[in-house]
Amino acid sequence: MDSAAHYLGFDFSTQQLKVIAVNEQLHVVYEDNVQFDKDLPEFGTQGGVHVHEDKLTVTSPVLMWLKALDCILDRMKASGFNFSKIKALSGTGQQHGSVYWRTASREVLNHLPAEQPLHIALQTCFSISDSPIWMDSSTRAECHHLEKSIGGAQVLANITGSRAYERFTGNQIAKVYKQKPKEYSQCERISLVSSFAASLFIGDYAPIDYSDGSGMNLLDIHKKTWDETCLNACAPGLKEKLGSVVPSSSVLGNVSSYHVQRYGFSPHCSVVAFTGDNPASLAGMRLEEGDIAVSLGTSDTLFLWIKDPTPALEGHIFINPVHFEDYMALLCFKNGSLMREKIRDNCSSASWEEFSNILRSTPPGNNGHIGFFFDVMEITPQVVGIHRFNAKNQKVSEFPQDVEVRALIEGQFMAKRIYAERLGYKILPQTKILATGGASCNQDILQVHYLCLVRCFRI
Numbered sequence: 139m140d141s142a143a144h145y146l147g148f149d150f151s152t153q154q155l156k157v158i159a160v161n162e163q164l165h166v167v168y169e170d171n172v173q174f175d176k177d178l179p180e181f182g183t184q185g186g187v188h189v190h191e192d193k194l195t196v197t198s199p200v201l202m203w204l205k206a207l208d209c210i211l212d213r214m215k216a217s218g219f220n221f222s223k224i225k226a227l228s229g230t231g232q233q234h235g236s237v238y239w240r241t242a243s244r245e246v247l248n249h250l251p252a253e254q255p256l257h258i259a260l261q262t263c264f265s266i267s268d269s270p271i272w273m274d275s276s277t278r279a280e281c282h283h284l285e286k287s288i289g290g291a292q293v294l295a296n297i298t299g300s301r302a303y304e305r306f307t308g309n310q311i312a313k314v315y316k317q318k319p320k321e322y323s324q325c326e327r328i329s330l331v332s333s334f335a336a337s338l339f340i341g342d343y344a345p346i347d348y349s350d351g352s353g354m355n356l357l358d359i360h361k362k363t364w365d366e367t368c369l370n371a372c373a374p375g376l377k378e379k380l381g382s383v384v385p386s387s388s389v390l391g392n393v394s395s396y397h398v399q400r401y402g403f404s405p406h407c408s409v410v411a412f413t414g415d416n417p418a419s420l421a422g423m424r425l426e427e428g429d430i431a432v433s434l435g436t437s438d439t440l441f442l443w444i445k446d447p448t449p450a451l452e453g454h455i456f457i458n459p460v461h462f463e464d465y466m467a468l469l470c471f472k473n474g475s476l477m478r479e480k481i482r483d484n485c486s487s488a489s490w491e492e493f494s495n496i497l498r499s500t501p502p503g504n505n506g507h508i509g510f511f512f513d514v515m516e517i518t519p520q521v522v523g524i525h526r527f528n529a530k531n532q533k534v535s536e537f538p539q540d541v542e543v544r545a546l547i548e549g550q551f552m553a554k555r556i557y558a559e560r561l562g563y564k565i566l567p568q569t570k571i572l573a574t575g576g577a578s579c580n581q582d583i584l585q586v587h588y589l590c591l592v593r594c595f596r597i
C-alpha cells in the first residue's frame with residue numbers, strides 16, 4: 139500500500155477546472171478535469187465564458203467555478219481517492235479575473251456546512267454574479283483615466299510593471315464601480331480568481347499573492363505594496379476590499395473543517411497561496427534564467443525569468459512567483475487556441491490530425507504567404523481582423539486551405555518572436571524553450587514554433 143504523502147494542485151483556467159495529485163516522487167496519482175461548456179451546460183458558456191453584446195465585455199459566472207469544484211471533488215471522493223494523504227495543496231487561476239464577495243460573506247465562508255455543496259452554501263455571497271475575466275477589453279476609458287492620473291503610461295509601467303491594460307483588474311474594478319456602484323459598495327472583498335479559489339479551501343478570504351497581484355495595475359512591483367495613487371484612481375475604499383498581499387509561496391494555513399468533514403482531508407493539510415496560471419507555469423516548469431516558456435492554453439503567452447525589470451509600453455513585468463526579489467516578463471496573445479480551433483474547423487474538417495497533416499505537408503515559409511489572424515481584439519498588437527498577404531506582399535481575401543493553416547501557425551509564432559525581440563529577449567546556446575498548455579501536445583505546431591522562434595532568433 140502507498141502510504142506516502144500526496145500533493146494536490148488545481149487550475150481554475152478559462153475553459154475548465156483541472157486537478158492533479160502527485161506523490162513524493164512527483165508521479166501523477168490522480169488527474170481529472172471539468173469542462174465548463176460540456177460538464178456544466180446549465181451556465182451556457184462558450185469556451186467557459188460569456189461574450190456580451192458589445193463584443194468587448196467578457197465574463198464568467200462565479201457559481202460555475204464553485205459548481206466545478208464541487209463536481210471535481212465529488213468525483214474524486216466517488217472514485218475512492220484518499221484525501222487524508224494530502225499533505226499540502228495549492229493551485230492557479232486564469233489571471234486578472236475578479237470576484238466580488240458580498241458584505242458578511244466572510245462569516246458564511248468561516249462556517250460552511252459540510253452537508254452542502256459550495257455552490258449552494260455560497261450562492262448568495264457575491265454582489266456581482268458574472269466575474270469580468272482576462273478576455274474582456276471593455277475598459278479603454280478606465281485605462282486612459284488611470285494612466286492620466288499617475289502621470290502617463292510609462293510611469294504606470296515603471297510602478298506596476300505594465301501600462302494600463304483593459305483586462306487588468308484595477309481597470310475592471312473601476313468599471314464595476316462606475317457602472318454598478320451599489321454592487322461595488324455591497325462588496326467587502328475583491329479576490330482574483332486564484333485567491334478566490336484559495337479562499338474556498340481555507341474557509342476565509344485568502345490574500346492575493348505578489349505574482350498574480352502584479353496583473354492588476356495596482357501593485358507596486360518594487361515595494362510589493364498597493365500603490366495608493368492607482369487605488370484612488372480606480373475606486374474608493376479599494377485598499378480595504380483587496381486585503382493584504384503575500385509572497386506566492388506563502389503557506390496560508392490549513393484546509394478548513396468543511397473539507398475535513400465533507401471529503402476526509404487531514405486537518406493538518408496545508409494550503410499554499412494560489413497564483414496566476416502563467417506564474418505557476420514558470421514555477422512548475424522549473425524555468426531558469428535565460429529559458430523561455432511558451433504557454434499554448436486558451437491564450438498564448440511567452441514568458442521568462444528576469445532579474446532586472448525594465449517595464450516597457452508593451453508586455454508585462456510580474457513579481458517572480460519563486461523568488462520574490464526577481465521578476466518574470468510576459469507577453470500575452472488573446473487569439474491563441476480558439477483561433478486555431480476556428481481555422482481547424484474551417485480548413486481541416488475539425489480534426490487536429492488533419493491539421494497536423496497539413497502542417498507536415500506544407501513548406502516552412504509557406505512559399506511567401508503570410509497571415510495574421512485576430513478573430514477578437516488582440517492584446518499585442520491591439521488590432522482585430524484577418525490579414526492575408528501573398529508572396530508579392532499583396533493583401534488577399536483568402537488562401538487555399540493548406541496555405542491558410544500554415545499561415546496561421548507561422549503568423550502566430552512570428553508575432554511572438556517579433557514582440558519578444560522588441561523587448562530584448564535573447565536566445566543563447568544554453569537557452570531552453572519549453573512549451574505547456576493544451577496545444578503543446580501537438581508536435582507539428584511545436585515544430586513550426588521551434589523553427590520560428592529558435593531559427594529566426596539565431597539567424
Ligand SMILES: Nc1ncnc2c1ncn2[C@@H]1O[C@H](COP(=O)(O)OP(=O)(O)O)[C@@H](O)[C@H]1O
Nearest residue numbers: 151152153154435436475479490575576577580
Ligand atoms: N491536439 C491538439 N492540437 C492543438 N491544440 C489542442 C490539441 N488538444 C487541445 N488543444 C487546445 O488546447 C486548448 C485548451 O488548452 P488548456 O491549456 O487546457 O486551456 P485553459 O487552461 O486555458 O483552459 C483547447 O482550446 C484546444 O484548442
Ligand SMILES: O=C(CO)[C@@H](O)[C@H](O)COP(=O)(O)O
Nearest residue numbers: 151152232233272435436437
Ligand atoms: O491574461 C492572461 C495573462 O496575462 C492569460 O494568459 C490568462 O491568464 C488566461 O490563461 P489561460 O486560460 O489561457 O491559461
